[in-house]
Amino acid sequence: xxxxxxxxxxxxxxxxxxxxxxxxxxxxxxxxxxxxxxxxxxxxxxxxxxxxxxxxxxxxxxxxxxxxxxxxxxxxxxxxxxxxxxxxxxxxxxxxxxxxxxxxxxxxxxxxxxxxxxxxxxxxxxxxxxxxxxxxxxxxxxxxxxxxxxxxxxxxxxxxxxxxxxxxxxxxxxxxxxxxxxxxxxxxxxxxxxxx
Ligand code: SF4
Ligand code: SF4
Numbered sequence: 001x002x003x004x005x006x007x008x009x010x011x012x013x014x015x016x017x018x019x020x021x022x023x024x025x026x027x028x029x030x031x032x033x034x035x036x037x038x039x040x041x042x043x044x045x046x047x048x049x050x051x052x053x054x055x056x057x058x059x060x061x062x063x064x065x066x067x068x069x070x071x072x073x074x075x076x077x078x079x080x081x082x083x084x085x086x087x088x089x090x091x092x093x094x095x096x097x098x099x100x101x102x103x104x105x106x107x108x109x110x111x112x113x114x115x116x117x118x119x120x121x122x123x124x125x126x127x128x129x130x131x132x133x134x135x136x137x138x139x140x141x142x143x144x145x146x147x148x149x150x151x152x153x154x155x156x157x158x159x160x161x162x163x164x165x166x167x168x169x170x171x172x173x174x175x176x177x178x179x180x181x182x183x184x185x186x187x188x189x190x191x192x193x194x195x196x
Pocket of ligand 2: 052053056057058096097098099100106107108109110113114117
């Protein structure tokens with residue numbers, strides 16, 4: 001059983017179970033839509049590249065944080081991750097504390113990563129006349145963008161709106177280290193309640 005399945009099962013019946021289920025479903029849909037576009041249009045990061053994670057620190061919303069926190073609480077690497085988050089407190093730029101060059105996708109929590117990490121260099125935005133434009137990655141010249149863009153190409157803004165709709169329009173964000181440290185404590189509180 002992977003960490004997400006463990007987290008969903010371990011927190012089932014608690015006050016945050018519904019949020020976790022909704023995010024799991026939303027991320028599954030996002031993955032399926034983006035993968036389908038990327039495969040069809042040949043969008044590809046060069047193998048081994050993780051420049052974005054080494055330079056970027058995401059700020060995250062309530063549900064993104066709860067999902068990541070639940071994943072971390074059930075991860076075998078929890079202690080190491082907590083240490084990294086503590087060390088990154090107060091940071092406003094990268095590297096992201098979850099960046100790990102030794103991992104296949106350079107992220108210690110890849111399956112639960114925030115939304116922007118799923119959308120960056122994989123989606124489009126609206127140009128001045130409303131036309132779809134692909135958001136290219138300019139950090140690595142070997143990045144391969146799409147061969148074509150049509151009306152089915154995923155729009156970054158739509159995913160943000162869908163996520164906000166899930167969490168009741170609460171759009172307050174906070175940098176990943178501080179937010180996760182608070183929410184991991186909250187998740188552990190719920191785990192403790194279940195164990196009583
Ligand atoms: S090509 Fe760009 S988006 Fe892809 S991993 Fe490298 S830096 Fe990140
Ligand atoms: S959460 Fe993971 S994917 Fe996102 S910036 Fe950090 S290391 Fe990269």
